Structures are given as C-alpha cells and as structure tokens.
Amino acid sequence: MSLVHMNIIMAFTLSFMGLLMYRSHLMSALLCMEGMMLSLFVLVALVVLNSHFTLASMMPIILLVFAACEAAIGLALLVMISNTYGTDYVQNLNLLQC
Amino acid sequence: MNMFTSFILLTLLILMAPILMSTTNLYKNNKYQYYVKNITLCAFTTSLIPAMMYLHTNQEMLISNWHWVTIQTLKLTLSFKMDYFSLMFIPVALFITWSIMEFSMWYMHSDPYINQFFKYLLLFLITMLILVTANNLFQLFIGWEGVGIMSFLLIGWWFGRADANTAALQAILYNRIGDIGFLLSMAWFLSNTNTWDLQQIFMLNQSPPNLPLMGLVLAAAGKSAQFGLHPWLPSAMEGPTPVSALLHSSTMVVAGIFLLIRFHPLMENNKFAQTMALSLGALTTLFTAICALTQNDIKKIIAFSTSSQLGLMMVTIGLNQPHLAFLHICTHAFFKAMLFLCSGSIIHNLNNEQDIRKMGGLYKILPFTTTALIVGCLALTGMPFLAGFYSKDPIIEAATSSYTNAWALLLTLTATSLTAIYSTRIIFFTLLGQPRFPPLTNINENNPLLINPIKRLLVGSIFTGFILTNNIPPMTTPLMTMPLHLKMTALTVTTLGFILAFEINLNTQYLKHTHTSNFSKFLTLLGYFPTTMHRLPPYLNLSMSQKLSTSLLDLAWLEIILPKTASFIQMKASTLTSNQQGLIKLYFLSFLITIILSLILFNCPE
Numbered sequence: 124m125s126l127v128h129m130n131i132i133m134a135f136t137l138s139f140m141g142l143l144m145y146r147s148h149l150m151s152a153l154l155c156m157e158g159m160m161l162s163l164f165v166l167v168a169l170v171v172l173n174s175h176f177t178l179a180s181m182m183p184i185i186l187l188v189f190a191a192c193e194a195a196i197g198l199a200l201l202v203m204i205s206n207t208y209g210t211d212y213v214q215n216l217n218l219l220q221c
Numbered sequence: 222m223n224m225f226t227s228f229i230l231l232t233l234l235i236l237m238a239p240i241l242m243s244t245t246n247l248y249k250n251n252k253y254q255y256y257v258k259n260i261t262l263c264a265f266t267t268s269l270i271p272a273m274m275y276l277h278t279n280q281e282m283l284i285s286n287w288h289w290v291t292i293q294t295l296k297l298t299l300s301f302k303m304d305y306f307s308l309m310f311i312p313v314a315l316f317i318t319w320s321i322m323e324f325s326m327w328y329m330h331s332d333p334y335i336n337q338f339f340k341y342l343l344l345f346l347i348t349m350l351i352l353v354t355a356n357n358l359f360q361l362f363i364g365w366e367g368v369g370i371m372s373f374l375l376i377g378w379w380f381g382r383a384d385a386n387t388a389a390l391q392a393i394l395y396n397r398i399g400d401i402g403f404l405l406s407m408a409w410f411l412s413n414t415n416t417w418d419l420q421q422i423f424m425l426n427q428s429p430p431n432l433p434l435m436g437l438v439l440a441a442a443g444k445s446a447q448f449g450l451h452p453w454l455p456s457a458m459e460g461p462t463p464v465s466a467l468l469h470s471s472t473m474v475v476a477g478i479f480l481l482i483r484f485h486p487l488m489e490n491n492k493f494a495q496t497m498a499l500s501l502g503a504l505t506t507l508f509t510a511i512c513a514l515t516q517n518d519i520k521k522i523i524a525f526s527t528s529s530q531l532g533l534m535m536v537t538i539g540l541n542q543p544h545l546a547f548l549h550i551c552t553h554a555f556f557k558a559m560l561f562l563c564s565g566s567i568i569h570n571l572n573n574e575q576d577i578r579k580m581g582g583l584y585k586i587l588p589f590t591t592t593a594l595i596v597g598c599l600a601l602t603g604m605p606f607l608a609g610f611y612s613k614d615p616i617i618e619a620a621t622s623s624y625t626n627a628w629a630l631l632l633t634l635t636a637t638s639l640t641a642i643y644s645t646r647i648i649f650f651t652l653l654g655q656p657r658f659p660p661l662t663n664i665n666e667n668n669p670l671l672i673n674p675i676k677r678l679l680v681g682s683i684f685t686g687f688i689l690t691n692n693i694p695p696m697t698t699p700l701m702t703m704p705l706h707l708k709m710t711a712l713t714v715t716t717l718g719f720i721l722a723f724e725i726n727l728n729t730q731y732l733k734h735t736h737t738s739n740f741s742k743f744l745t746l747l748g749y750f751p752t753t754m755h756r757l758p759p760y761l762n763l764s765m766s767q768k769l770s771t772s773l774l775d776l777a778w779l780e781i782i783l784p785k786t787a788s789f790i791q792m793k794a795s796t797l798t799s800n801q802q803g804l805i806k807l808y809f810l811s812f813l814i815t816i817i818l819s820l821i822l823f824n825c826p827e
Contacts, residue, residue, distance in 0.1 A: 140813060142809070143809040143810060143812055143813040144806075144809065144810060144813060145806070145809075146806075213805055213806060216805060
C-alpha cells in the first residue's frame with residue numbers, strides 16, 4: 124500500500140493502543156477515541172476518493188455524526204464521574220465490585 | 222266417665238298459678254313462700270286421686286289437647302301420656318317437692334331473694350312434670366331443656382362465688398353433650414317413622430337399629446351423670462342444699478333413666494343397647510362408689526352416692542327390667558332427699574361447716590337428725606324391709622340370676638358393698654366420737670319447718686317400699702325361685718361392707734397423719750377425669766387450629782413458599798454469579814494482547 128495509507132493506519136493503531144493502555148485519567152481514553160475517529164475519517168475519505176467509489180461517499184459523514192454522538196455521551200459520563208468523585212481517576216470506578 | 226282428665230289438668234294448672242302471681246304484690250312480701258308450699262300440697266293431693274284410680278282400675282289415659290302445627294306430614298300436638306310411669310311418679314315428685322319447699326323456708330330464711338328461689342323451684346317442678354307426662358318427643362325435649370336451664374340457674378344461685386358459676390356452666394356443658402344424642406334420636410325417628418309420638422314409634426318399628434337407641438343412651442348418660450359425663454354432679458353441690466335435694470338426688474338426674482324407661486318397648490328388642498346400658502351403668506356405679514370413699518365434703522359423698530344409684534338404675538335397664546328401675550327411682554327419691562335434708566340441718570347448725578373431718582359427736586346434740594340420717598343410710602344400703610330393700614334387692618336378684626355379663630355383675634356387687642362402706646363413713650364421722658368443731662351454742666332443731674319435712678320423708682322412706690310393691694300392678698313376672706346363696710347375695714355383701722368399714726374406721730381413731738397415697742389422690746381428684754378432660758382436649762384443639770390457620774396457611778403457604786423463596790434464590794444466584802471487580806485497565810490490556818497475538822499468529826509468513 125502507499126505510504127499515505129500506512130501513515131494513517133499507524134495513527135489509528137497508536138490511538139487504539141493508547142485507548143487500551145491508559146493509566147489514570149478517563150479523559151485520555153476519550154481523547155484517544157477522538158483520535159481513532161479522526162484517523163478513521165481521513166482513511167475512509169482517502170480510499171473513497173482514490174477509488175472513485177461514489178456510492179460510499181456518505182460513509183465519512185455518517186461516521187462523523189455517530190462519532191460526535193458518542194463523544195457527547197463520553198463527555199456526559201466524564202462529567203457525572205467528575206461530579207461524583209471530583210476527579211476522573213479510573214481507580215474510582217469500582218461500584219460493581221462485590 | 223270420671224274426673225281423671227280434670228284432676229290431671231288441675232294438678233298441672235294449679236302449679237302455674239304462683240308463676241302468674243309473681244307479677245303482683247304477693248311476690249314482694251314473705252307470704253309468697255307459704256303460698257307456694259301450700260299450692261304444692263294441693264297439687265299433691267289432687268294428683269293422688271288419678272294415681273288411686275290407676276291402682277284401683279288400671280285406667281290409663283292419653284290426653285291430646287291442642288293441635289299446634291303440622292309441618293308437611295308431621296303433626297305436633299300438646300299431648301299428655303298418663304300411664305303407669307307418669308301416674309306413679311307425679312305424686313312422689315310432688316310430695317318430695319312439698320317437703321323440700323318447707324325445708325327451704327327454714328334453710329334459706331335469711332336470703333333476700335327467697336321469693337325468686339321459690340319461683341325457680343316451682344318452675345323446675347313444672348318442667349319436670351312436662352318431661353314426665355310428655356307423649357311426644359318434642360314436648361319431652363321442652364321439659365328436658367327446661368330442667369337443664371333451671372338446674373343452671375339454681376346451681377349458680379350464689380353467683381358471687383366463682384366455683385358456683387363454674388359448676389353451673391359445667392352442668393350445662395355436660396347436659397348439652399347428652400342433648401346431641403337426644404337430637405340424633407329425634408332426627409332418626411322423624412326421618413324413619415315420620416313422627417315424634419311415642420305410640421306411633423312403638424307401633425311402626427319394633428326393633429330399630431342401633432343408632433337411635435345409642436342416641437338415647439347418650440342423652441341418658443349426659444343427664445344422669447354416667448361415666449364419661451359424670452363430673453357435673455359432684456360439682457353441682459355448689460348450689461344450696463334444697464337444690465341438691467330436689468334436683469340432683471330425686472328428680473332431674475332421673476330424667477335420663479326415665480327416658481330410657483319410656484322407650485323400653487324398643488330397648489327390649491335390641492341386645493346391643495342393653496349391653497351398652499349394662500356396662501356403662503356398672504362402670505359408673507363402681508367408679509363413683511370408689512370416689513365416694515375418699516371425699517371429705519358431706520354433700521359430695523351423698524352426690525356420689527346418687528351417682529352410684531343412678532348407675533345401678535342403668536344396670537337395671539340393661540337387664541331389661543324397666544319397672545324395677547322405676548320402682549328404684551321412686552324409693553330412692555325418698556331416702557336420698559331425706560339424706561340431703563339431714564345434711565342441710567347439720568351444715569346450718571354447725572355454721573356452714575361441710576367437711577366431715579370437722580364434725581363429730583352430733584349423736585347426742587341433734588337426736589332427730591341423727592335418727593333420720595341413720596335410717597336414710599340404712600335404707601340406702603338396702604336394709605331388709607326399709608324402702609330401699611324392696612327395689613334394690615330385686616335388682617340384685619335379677620342380676621345374679623339372669624344370663625348377663627359377669628363382669629358387670631361383679632362390679633355391681635362390689636359397688637353395693639362399697640355403698641355400705643361410705644354410709645358407715647358418713648355416720649362415723651358426723652355422728653359418733655367426740656366433737657371436732659368449735660363449741661357453738663345455738664345448735665338446735667326446734668323449728669317445725671325443719672322437723673316436719675324430715676319427719677314426713679322418714680315415714681316415707683320406711684314405708685314406701687312396702688306400700689308401693691303391694692299396690693302396683695305387676696308388669697313382669699318376678700323370679701320366684703333361686704338358690705339360697707344367690708338370694709342372700711345383696712345382704713351378705715352389704716353386711717360385709719358394714720363390718721369392714723366399722724373396723725377400719727375404728728382403727729383410724731388415733732393414728733399419726735400420713736401423707737395421702739397416690740391411690741387416694743387418684744380417688745380424691747375423681748380419677749383425674751376433670752383435671753385432664755377439662756383443660757387438655759380444648760387446649761389441644763384450639764392450639765392446633767390456631768397453628769393450622771396462622772402458621773401453616775398464612776405464613777407458610779401464602780408467604781414463604783413462592784415469594785420469599787424466589788427472592789432468596791435470585792439474591793443468592795446474583796451474588797454467586799456476578800463477580801465484577803471493576804479492573805478496567807486490566808480488561809483493556811487483555812483486549813490489546815489478544816489482538817496483537819492474533820495478528821502475529823495469523824499473519825506470520827511461515
């Protein structure tokens with residue numbers, strides 16, 4: 124594949140690893156999700172434009188819409204956690220423990 | 222055409238008059254007692270005339286007055302049956318009631334409600350006469366319940382005393398159990414013979430099955446205090462002595478026996494009913510005679526003696542000799558009433574002392590009462606040619622020479638000898654020896670109201686047996702020949718009892734007091750029968766039903782089985798199966814490692 128695709132895929136992979144391996148703040152998970160979403164958007168737009176696959180031109184827009192909703196929900200959860208605990212440390216999320 | 226009907230109805234109507242006068246001014250002053258007593262005397266004389274007519278010409282009568290109601294095919298009328306039994310019983314009952322009313326004018330002298338007492342006694346007498354003269358079972362039942370109610374009111378006369386109320390209630394309850402048998406028989410007769418009239422019952426079905434006769438035996442057991450339904454009779458001594466003399470010795474308690482005597486055409490065909498009556502009577506007579514040996518209250522000893530004689534009457538019915546039983550009813554009434562009146566005289570003169578261990582030496586102090594008491598006890602034991610002999614001896618002779626249950630016979634003979642023993646006990650403790658009561662100065666029997674009734678009953682209890690047996694028409698052939706040892710059975714056991722009792726009583730004069738043995742406690746507490754049967758079965762029944770309804774039905778089935786079990790299972794399952802620990806970072810790390818591992822494993826070009 125071309126160097127551009129590899130670049131974007133590397134960006135996606137880095138964000139993905141960052142989502143799975145964050146240390147203490149929930150905010151970093153959310154930021155990594157945004158990064159994943161961004162790289163995915165760029166990749167999809169690039170491939171669709173490069174292959175003239177016009178029928179799938181709406182996919183990036185729909186992806187963006189759903190990502191925006193999900194970012195909103197993520198931020199709402201962050202606000203709730205921040206209201207309850209004061210911070211967003213992950214070690215506080217242990218209510219389901221029994 | 223003679224005045225038979227008129228005299229009978231006049232007798233019954235005369236007795237109603239004081240009840241009606243109780244609304245007037247006569248009731249308020251103390252002339253009422255004399256009025257009631259004289260009315261009873263008049264009723265006695267008018268009832269003697271039909272009795273004489275019966276003895277002279279054997280004339281019986283059935284008076285059917287007033288058609289009350291017809292329910293489909295059942296016709297209920299007001300009908301009186303004047304036959305051998307009722308015509309003989311009415312003069313006896315009226316004579317004894319007259320004597321007792323005169324006695325209670327002395328005994329209840331200081332009671333403020335004495336007029337009500339006399340009214341109650343008269344009401345009792347009227348209901349007893351309704352019972353005796355009834356020709357259909359409905360009228361008999363009216364009389365039956367009436368005597369039960371009057372017994373309740375009179376036993377609980379001193380209602381401020383808790384024991385008296387308990388005893389009255391006990392009497393009603395035990396009588397009620399007998400009433401169940403009576404109603405059972407009534408229902409059977411109604412549904413099988415379509416009537417409650419005695420004539421039609423006897424005509425239609427000469428040998429009924431066991432059920433109605435068992436019902437009648439149960440009714441007699443309840444009213445006449447046979448074993449199993451007997452505790453109410455000694456407890457009924459809580460009432461005043463005239464009440465004990467009238468109701469619980471002569472008249473009411475013989476109502477059960479009278480019922481069985483009325484139904485003798487049916488009883489003589491059913492061997493099972495006779496055997497039941499025989500066994501029940503034999504058991505009663507022995508058990509109550511044994512219990513009488515260890516009682517210390519003079520009225521209770523006489524009450525148990527009554528119960529024992531009632532058992533003897535039941536034995537006679539079981540031997541298919543209803544006429545002998547009836548004769549025993551008539552003679553027994555005299556001397557038993559006299560025994561109660563003498564005990565009333567003793568009790569009042571010793572300032573209401575009823576315990577025989579605290580009496581003694583009354584032989585010289587109360588000579589007339591002593592005479593009457595000794596004659597009464599001798600008549601009770603069947604001393605030859607006194608009143609009791611003419612009825613008791615034929616019963617024992619019939620028992621020993623008939624083809625009957627040997628065990629019942631043995632029990633009856635033992636009870637006869639025990640009769641002598643407790644009679645000696647009464648005489649020994651109350652009359653002989655040194656006085657054991659505190660010195661009282663106003664012991665006297667000068668009052669004619671006390672002396673005359675006892676005098677009349679004394680003459681009656683000496684001569685009645687002779688007069689009655691010589692004048693009544695023979696209904697059955699008496700047994701004429703028997704071996705000498707059988708003829709002397711009653712006499713020998715009685716004499717043995719007297720000698721034994723006297724020896725033992727003399728031995729107890731100067732003994733150190735020992736604690737009562739278990740056997741004596743058994744007898745003093747009436748065989749533990751009231752102790753166990755009054756509390757335990759009702760408590761068990763009630764607690765079982767409460768546990769059934771509350772614990773089982775309500776708590777278990779409606780609450781625990783489905784709802785609580787379901788919630789319990791769910792909670793246990795949820796705690797078992799959910800083991801979240803909230804270790805998010807580890808979970809994410811595991812995702813990563815899995816993905817990388819899968820990428821390496823499935824993409825490595827090897």
